[in-house]
Amino acid sequence: MKRLILLFTFFIGINAFSQTDEEVIKSIYDTSLSNGKSYEWLDHLSRQIGARLSGSLNAERAVQWTKEELENLGLDKVWLQPVMVPKWVRGTKEYAYIETSSGETIEVNICALGSSVATPALGVKAKVIEVHSLDELNTLGRENIEGKIVFFNRPMKATLMNTFNSYSGAVDQRGSGAKEASKFGAVGVIVRSMNLRLDDYPHTGNMNYGNTPLNQRIPAAAISTNHAELLSSMLKLDSTVEFYFKQNCKQYNDVLSHNVIGEITGSEFPDEYIVVGGHLDSWDLGDGSHDDGAGCTQSMDVLRLLKLSGIKPKRSIRVVLFMNEENGLRGGRKYAEIAKQKGEKHIFALESDSGGFTPRGFSFDCSNEEFNQVLNWKPLFEPYLVHSFVQGGSGADIGPLKDGNVVLAGLRPDTQRYFDHHHAANDTFEYVNKRELELGAAAMTALVYLYDKYGVK
Missing domain, CATH: 3.40.630.10 (Zn peptidases)
Known part of the structure; x- marks a missing residue:
């Protein structure tokens, strides 16, 4: 009986070993x-x-x-x-609105970008300059950017089948937008969410300040794609609209x-x-x-x-x-x-x-x-x-x-x-x-x- 069990075990091992890929x-x-x-x-x-x-x-x-x-x-x-x-740490939920020249306000969905600094305790409110690339900052220069909030609004490219390529083609504005905008005196950055569809979800993600001194770092947030579209259309009608946002994040x-x-x-x-x-x-x-x-x-x-x-x-x-x-x-x-x-x-x-x-x-x-x-x-x-x-x-x-x-x-x-x-x-x-x-x-x-x-x- 013992020999029979050993033979059975041997043949099971042979069968497992001989299995094809x-x-x-x-x-x-x-x-x-x-x-x-x-x-x-x-x-x-x-x-x-x-x-x-x-x-x-x-x-x-x-x-x-x-x-x-x-x-x-x-x-x-x-x-x-x-x-x-x-x-x-993100802290309490972010808050933001668009304010028209007549004083009407429209609340919008934002979230702080990872590693961003907080806004001042009372938030940031300023006019907005819309751009579509980091290079555009150089073209506009300090005279058009200083004291404003830079709104990066380059969508992910919808025609690319591999959506990771679409992401790669747009994410630089999230990663380096605040670092580059601060060089021209911007007081904050709002970035269109990295999202191919139009919805109300803001998408976070990490950003970096490089070697920017602590006292020159400006707050950065993502805005939902629906509200990015809204802000862009409002700016086309009235370039004097203002944007307010408040966030309470902190780096430990x-x-x-x-x-x-x-x-x-x-x-x-x-x-x-x-x-x-x-x-x-x-x-x-x-x-x-x-x-x-x-x-x-x-x-x-x-x-x-x-x-x-x-x-x-x-x-x-x-x-x-x-x-x-x-x-x-x-x-x-x-x-x-x-x-x-x-x-x-x-x-x-x-x-x-x-x-x-x-x-x-x-x-x-x-x-x-x-x-x-x-x-x-x-x-x-x-x-x-x-x-x-x-x-x-x-x-x-x-x-x-x-x-x-x-x-x-x-x-x-x-x-x-x-x-x-x-x-x-x-x-x-x-x-x-x-x-x-x-x-x-x-x-x-x-x-x-x-x-x-x-x-x-």
Whole structure:
């Protein structure tokens, strides 16, 4: 009887070993769609913990909870990696209105941009100068800008199919608008929200002052796209209208936080590392479900799906939940710094930070030789409609790992709805589809499986 059991176990092992890549990937998808955990985890992260701005109590609650969940998976190692992060607090809700020359006021929706200074206690009220680019400031000069509020109103370009390209083409006004406008004596900045549709949600996001002295920094806020349209049309009719806004944000000293890391140690090449992850922090207006709770719970489920599929990785596979992508990238930089100090050899890193929508493929930051290997795997993903493989781009948190050898990749879901929710109050759990999220987790697991099995060129 004992010999019969041993033979049975032997043949089961042979069968598992002899599975084709197609069969393994189908098993991964079947498990994710029938027994996935990413949606359940996201429900808790979003609705029980909520918004997770770096340095906040909720961010630390998320650190402790995700660490416990990874420990429950029975991974070989789970630990917290300390990292100092900025602590910026929004304060009480912002308030703004447009005032006509006749004294009528129209309340509008704004939100302070991340890292902005507050307005004076009584707010800021001034005439408005509308511009569509940073370069336009130079053309207008100080004589047309000094003492005014600069209104940056360049929309995201609607004709681009990849909405991330639309975002990239407009976001400089948010990031550097206040820094540049202050050079010409502006007293504040209002920026059209980074959003392709017209709605009433202002979208926050980080901005920076560069080397601008503290006493010369001016407050910056985003205005909803509907109200940006309204302000622009009113300025065309009457250039003397004024804008008032008040915000109470504050920057504190850096505080201690953590990256959360879990690992399955490799059976053959334990000193070669594969990373999959997302960023645990979020902005504070919604609950951060798409940006980037989805990427975090998908990444956690990658390790779980590998274990459930009976795959014993050759290489060490880590899930890393990075802290502080939104307003500093401290977590990604710290992880890369420690990896370099330890001489760790990372061969592949994958990030999910584009929302929990239907996966369409991956982008790869790698050599042509490496990309050719990836193209050989493309047919394996075609049955799942995840076969848009492009070269260039990966993820912000894994970017610091780039050294000319490691292959970096990003999950690329359908982008059409992402910026409806990005950095806004409607980035909430009810806008995440369970099946779409689980399809993304399966696609990520399949790609990690292939890199673990075949390595890099």
